[in-house]
Amino acid sequence: MSPILPDSIQHDQLKSRVSLFFKQAKIGTFLHQSTIRKEKGLSALILIQFIFSLVLQGKNLYRTLESGRFPDAPEKDAVYDLLKRTTYNWRKLLSLVSAHLIETILKPLTSEDRDRVLILDDSTYDRNRSKSVELLTRVFDHTTGKYIKGFRMLTLGWSDGATFLPLAFSLLSSKKESSRLQGINPVIDKRTVGYRRRQEAIEKGTETMFTLLDTIDPRKLGVKTLLFDSWFAYPSILKRVVTNYSLHVVCMIKRSPKVHYTYEGEKYTLNQLYKMLRKKRGRAKVLASVIVGIGFNENAEEVQARIIFVRDRNRSKEWLSLLTTNLEHSEEDAIRIYGKRWAIECFFKVAKSHLRLAKEFQCRSYDSMTAHTTIVFLRYMILAMSSRESEDDRTIGNLFYLCCDEVEDLRFAEVLLIFMELLGTMLTEDEILADDQVGPFLDKFFNKLPKFLREPLLLSNAT
Structure with a gap:
């Protein structure tokens, strides 16, 4: 398996970049708030950082733990014990990290006029070779037109049209007990968050979507x-x-x-x-x-x-x-905004093809799958944030805004007004039309413009 990051980035550079992301995203703080902490041995933060970095280095979890060739690798039992704990609230961790990155980094980079959206979609979570996985069911794969063994991964994400970040997810089984290949582990404590996740998994997807929406605050994320x-x-x-x-x-x-x-x-x-x-x-x-x-x-x-x-x-x-x-949306506005939904399809492709979603190791516990999916989503975040930093000049910081203060941007509507005024002047100077004919000509030209061009011009004239 080839590394996600370029070969030119050495191990120390990758470790430094991952450490910077963990500090930037305040993952240590949010782990504590999500009750993900250990009483002894290596801390949860160190273990998660270890699992997080494996795919980015082109390494396999099982071989790394079993080979004994990596002295920095933790014990196998410590890793699996972290992943299968029923008391750890992995969904809360994901929501807190995403919301923090959006509020502190991404929102300041986008204008208030820009449409920020929530996107809800599901995708298959393939466990086709498994038999004893908890709550395993048969789901229909629309890409192949066949039924496979696995789950429906219902995902809620945020996008501003340039960057997509996952906010919450749920691995859905079947509501019908007869359709499930495996049931809920009977020894699970019903007071734990892990048991609540299992109950959500056997609800209808249309009900679970509202559970996901309850985990976020749309106002803080700037979405409408x-x-x-x-x-x-x-x-x-x-x-x-x-x-x-x-x-x-x-x-x-x-x-x-x-x-x-x-x-x-x-x-x-x-x-x-x-x-x-x-x-x-x-x-x-x-x-x-x-x-x-x-x-x-x-x-x-x-x-x-x-x-x-x-x-x-x-x-x-x-x-x-x-x-x-939203009745204020024009036809073009609605089509353009719906086009932002494609971001979640790209997210699913990257998570499955490059970040080893559902493929990195074959765990049987429902908690382990939830934990590993959360870590995969965190991996996507570092790639999304790195891509945004490399492409968006505004991530340079205050220098960008100081430069912007020197030059006032011309709005699209103002450019059109200047164009129409120039057209009227040329028609008069070249004696193509008389002075009293230029006004009616421009009015006729204005009325022929599409609605989405006329409206900005009317607003500019009003101001």
Whole structure:
């Protein structure tokens, strides 16, 4: 297995970089707050730092512990005892570290006008060669179209469009006992956090998503929008997110004959709505949009939302549909914001292909899988933060802001206004149009502009 980091980075440099990240992320402090601490022997911080660094150095956990060729390696029992403790709150550790990095480093780097979003999605956690893993079940893999043994890894993450950080996750088994290949270990203490995680694993994914949302504070993270795909896009879920968490939703919706939307006082399915609407001509990417009401029973107050019908680029005669509960979003805004959901797909790819998610060692305990997944997510964070530091000039620090104070940025709308004024001057000076004809010409030109260009110009004129 090749190392994640370049060969030019020697062992001492890697150790220094990892130590710096652990201090920057305050992992030692958050380990204590998450009750992850040992009474004797090597500290939990040292053990986690050891496991954390293995993949970045291209090493295997089992071979490193068994070979005896690494004098700095801890005892095997110490490592496995750390991972399988039922009292350790690994989800809290992950949420605290992510929130700290976002609040102290990433938020100051992004403008308040930039859309920061929460992203919810699931992916397969493959344990296809296992038999005795706790709560093991069969899950459907959409990439292969086959059932595999493993879990559904439901993940909640944060993104500002440039950097993605995972916030919380849950390894979901099956709600049906008959579908599970293994049950819960009967000796687990029901008072522990490990037992609560096991109970979450056998709940519906639509319920577990709210458990994940309860672990974070959207206001501190600067987010106003939650993104997810059509799997979670049911009226009751949409209403609960908007009402209980004060978040807007942008999601894909599917054509279900059981889901109805209120339009002009009548209930319609998605297919019926599409047939009713007048479509845009030509090869327009956005075919139509409509504002509808969403409610999950007759007596509930409806939530207003905009449904946008988009041409399917893979099948030109087919269409896809997006929904946004923020009526201030234009059609282009909703599509652009939903595009940020792709960040979590890239995260899953990196975690599985490069950071050895579910492959580093074959543990059987549910706590061990939770602990190892948390460490893999922490590995992704150091890569994400390193990438941001190398690409974003604002991470230079105060020097960047001092330089920015010297030059005032021209906004896009101001550039358009300057362009229109220059166009009017040239038309007059070259005697192409008379003075009294230039104004009507520019007004006509302005009215022909797309809506997303006209609105910034109107705001600039107003100010």
